[in-house]
Amino acid sequence: MTTTDNSGDVRLSGISKTYGSFTAVHPLDLTVPQGSFFALLGASGCGKTTTLRMIAGLEEPTLGTVHLGDQDVTRLPPYKRPVNTVFQSYALFPHLDIFENVAFGLRRRGIKSVKKQVEEMLELVQLGEQARKKPHQLSGGQQQRVAVARALINHPKVLLLDEPLGALDLKLRRQMQLELKRIQTEVGITFIHVTHDQEEAMTMADTVAVMNAGRVEQLGSPTDLYENPQTTFVANFLGTSNLIEAEVDSRSGDDIVLKAGGGKLSLPSARCSAPAATGGKVLVGIRPEKISLTAAADAGEIPEGRNRITGRIADSSFIGVSTQYVIDSPVCPEFEVYAQNIDRDARLVPGAEVVLHWNPAHTFGLDAAQDIDAGVESVEEEAA
Amino acid sequence: MAAVTEAPPPLAPTTPDKKPPRRRGRLTPYWLLLPGLLWLVIFFALPMIYQASTSVQQGSLEQGYKVTWHFATYWDALSEYWPQFLRSVMYAASATVLCLLLGYPLAYLIAFRAGRWRNLIMILVIAPFFTSFLIRTLAWKTILADGGPVVGALNTLHVLDVTNWLGWTAGDRVLATPLAVVCGLTYNFLPFMILPLYTSLERIDGRLHEAAGDLYARPWTTFRKVTFPLSMPGVVSGTLLTFIPAAGDYVNAELLGSTDTRMIGNVIQTQFLRILDYPTAAALSFILMAAILLMVTIYIRKSGTEDLV
Numbered sequence: 166m167t168t169t170d171n172s173g174d175v176r177l178s179g180i181s182k183t184y185g186s187f188t189a190v191h192p193l194d195l196t197v198p199q200g201s202f203f204a205l206l207g208a209s210g211c212g213k214t215t216t217l218r219m220i221a222g223l224e225e226p227t228l229g230t231v232h233l234g235d236q237d238v239t240r241l242p243p244y245k246r247p248v249n250t251v252f253q254s255y256a257l258f259p260h261l262d263i264f265e266n267v268a269f270g271l272r273r274r275g276i277k278s279v280k281k282q283v284e285e286m287l288e289l290v291q292l293g294e295q296a297r298k299k300p301h302q303l304s305g306g307q308q309q310r311v312a313v314a315r316a317l318i319n320h321p322k323v324l325l326l327d328e329p330l331g332a333l334d335l336k337l338r339r340q341m342q343l344e345l346k347r348i349q350t351e352v353g354i355t356f357i358h359v360t361h362d363q364e365e366a367m368t369m370a371d372t373v374a375v376m377n378a379g380r381v382e383q384l385g386s387p388t389d390l391y392e393n394p395q396t397t398f399v400a401n402f403l404g405t406s407n408l409i410e411a412e413v414d415s416r417s418g419d420d421i422v423l424k425a426g427g428g429k430l431s432l433p434s435a436r437c438s439a440p441a442a443t444g445g446k447v448l449v450g451i452r453p454e455k456i457s458l459t460a461a462a463d464a465g466e467i468p469e470g471r472n473r474i475t476g477r478i479a480d481s482s483f484i485g486v487s488t489q490y491v492i493d494s495p496v497c498p499e500f501e502v503y504a505q506n507i508d509r510d511a512r513l514v515p516g517a518e519v520v521l522h523w524n525p526a527h528t529f530g531l532d533a534a535q536d537i538d539a540g541v542e543s544v545e546e547e548a549a
Numbered sequence: 550m551a552a553v554t555e556a557p558p559p560l561a562p563t564t565p566d567k568k569p570p571r572r573r574g575r576l577t578p579y580w581l582l583l584p585g586l587l588w589l590v591i592f593f594a595l596p597m598i599y600q601a602s603t604s605v606q607q608g609s610l611e612q613g614y615k616v617t618w619h620f621a622t623y624w625d626a627l628s629e630y631w632p633q634f635l636r637s638v639m640y641a642a643s644a645t646v647l648c649l650l651l652g653y654p655l656a657y658l659i660a661f662r663a664g665r666w667r668n669l670i671m672i673l674v675i676a677p678f679f680t681s682f683l684i685r686t687l688a689w690k691t692i693l694a695d696g697g698p699v700v701g702a703l704n705t706l707h708v709l710d711v712t713n714w715l716g717w718t719a720g721d722r723v724l725a726t727p728l729a730v731v732c733g734l735t736y737n738f739l740p741f742m743i744l745p746l747y748t749s750l751e752r753i754d755g756r757l758h759e760a761a762g763d764l765y766a767r768p769w770t771t772f773r774k775v776t777f778p779l780s781m782p783g784v785v786s787g788t789l790l791t792f793i794p795a796a797g798d799y800v801n802a803e804l805l806g807s808t809d810t811r812m813i814g815n816v817i818q819t820q821f822l823r824i825l826d827y828p829t830a831a832a833l834s835f836i837l838m839a840a841i842l843l844m845v846t847i848y849i850r851k852s853g854t855e856d857l858v
Binding site for chain 1: 761767
């Protein structure tokens with residue numbers, strides 16, 4: 166399991182899939198390097214599962230090629246590909262016991278003495294005791310581990326995971342996320358994980374590709390995607406962003422100065438993914454946890470050089486570690502601010518006039534030609 | 550936010566119902582069972598008891614029959630008619646195997662490949678039931694008629710040489726041979742094989758096929774290791790629904806066979822309606838029932854369907 170060879174690289178070149186007039190996946194180029202934990206993240210129907218199934222061979226691409234290492238596997242049937250899948254509903258064979266489910270792949274490849282390997286694999290997923298039970302006698306979490314064991318025992322070049330944790334409850338899901346991450350580090354196999362849960366993708370993967378409507382919107386490390394979203398979809402789908410429409414006023418040094426609702430905002434030009442000609446429009450984004458709230462009466466104490474916006478608290482909800490505020494401001498009717506509950510200011514209650522301020526370095530700029538609400542419908546996982 | 554609301558007052562304790570639940574409510578399920586039970590008693594249990602007593606009676610039509618516990622009737626019936634018993638089992642078994650061989654691919658096709666044609670094919674499978682059993686069987690007389698196109702074709706292809714050698718047909722004829730009877734049985738009971746097979750195939754999760762393919766099973770291996778084992782409940786119920794009525798059938802042997810192809814059903818029918826030897830007919834019926842029960846029990850044990858999900 167060395168990572169020096171590239172036989173576990175997955176290279177998709179211009180693959181696309183159309184069903185009649187519907188395009189599930191637009192021509193897509195993607196390289197997943199050997200040994201990485203890669204996540205395809207997107208809402209349902211964005212083409213992430215279709216992409217995964219094309220790698221597995223369960224779906225034939227309309228155009229383009231799939232390479233594993235140097236081997237072109239585009240036309241190979243699934244049973245000839247050195248790839249295994251953990252299916253969404255596990256798809257365990259109900260008529261076989263756990264041992265035989267795990268041994269299935271080995272037996273199909275004509276390996277006779279499977280006992281030792283299967284027992285070791287069941288130990289790895291902590292199911293040694295359950296070997297002779299039928300799948301329906303196990304809990305959801307145990308079935309999920311059988312599905313992982315059944316795929317991993319074949320030492321595939323790539324392990325594909327299709328929403329493997331979707332059927333588990335939250336606590337178990339957290340536990341399995343760490344478990345899968347541990348297994349991946351241990352065996353060093355390339356994992357490609359499909360999920361609609363942004364938190365899951367960020368927790369587990371080294372690299373995340375955010376997909377929307379059959380296209381990859383952005384690809385990068387979780388931190389990079391979160392801090393530097395390139396599109397409104399990524400900004401809204403991955404966590405929450407406050408987006409303000411602003412007009413480019415001038416430039417000062419490395420910063421762009423923008424006009425929004427009478428005030429001025431500053432944005433580092435390196436963090437602006439849109440062409441910012443003077444007089445043009447730009448969407449200014451800021452994450453809710455980067456903003457500080459100060460009561461309007463104390464506005465004078467705010468240090469110079471910070472971006473400021475005034476508004477009134479419309480709503481607040483206390484969720485333990487933080488308080489989430491919704492602020493009605495002239496530039497954005499629903500400005501979200503998350504404040505850590507360290508020193509709570511008793512004046513910050515609904516109806517209070519406040520100043521929002523943040524370090525300009527945390528501001529990002531997006532092309533204003535996009536839909537400002539793209540990706541916003543996705544159900545928010547409870548933010549910390 | 551800091552406002553403390555008062556906790557809602559506890560619900561007033563509900564006074565326990567002093568009266569026990571009404572009797573009639575508890576008895577309702579049994580009342581609903583009554584019509585079915587009555588039906589079973591009148592049309593199943595009573596005739597069975599009556600036939601059982603008939604089978605141990607002696608006497609004649611003129612002098613009347615008396616229960617004399619004459620169990621020798623059973624032995625006599627068995628020793629005289631064992632060839633017909635054996636023949637019934639063999640014909641029914643052949644028809645069942647043929648039904649399985651013809652029905653399984655068709656049920657598989659309907660369940661997995663038919664797409665929008667599924668309903669149409671299902672209707673075609675059931676369509677023969679819109680015609681009477683007798684008429685359908687008589688139609689086979691025409692199909693297999695001497696010198697007809699089917700027999701002619703079989704002759705040209707030298708199929709008849711093979712079946713003659715096997716003893717299934719005789720000379721240039723198919724009608725009035727074992728082959729004709731088995732064909733009739735197969736045709737008449739085929740839907741009883743296809744429907745349960747289809748039901749159990751259709752229930753199989755398509756992702757299991759994908760999973761097997763993903764785990765290096767070729768299509769044929771997937772069928773052997775996943776699809777077929779999971780369709781076992783359908784195979785067992787299909788074979789039972791075919792074998793049991795086929796073993797007791799007499800219409801096919803009557804219309805398509807000859808005196809050399811008489812099945813046990815024909816014997817029972819003749820004993821009851823022509824010879825009017827009621828004790829022997831009743832004894833034969835009970836022997837047939839016992840034999841089928843025994844075979845079915847062994848079959849279910851062997852196929853291990855109790856174990857299947």
